[in-house]
Amino acid sequence: MIAVIAMGCYGGVKLDEKFPNKYSVFTIVCSLLSVGIATYIAIRQVGNDSKK
Template sequence: MIAIIAIGTFIGVKLDENYPNKNNLFTLTFTLSSVIISIIFVIRRIIAGSKEDN
């Protein structure tokens, strides 16, 4: 989960360095997207783990 968020944030920061804008929109967008993706990933892992127990 932390790795997904870190990679998304890193990509956003690098894009903001290459294409500067007023509000760092790339960083905000990629960070929020990576948080959502990591939450979905964790939920899927929990569901898969509970199915294996049955």
């Protein structure tokens, strides 16, 4: 989970460096998206583990 969130944040920061804007939109969007993806992966793993 931590790796997915860290990659999302890092990608957002790099996009903001390449395409500067006033509110660091890429960092915010990529961070929230990576948290959502990490949560989905964790829930899916728990579901798969409970079926076994």
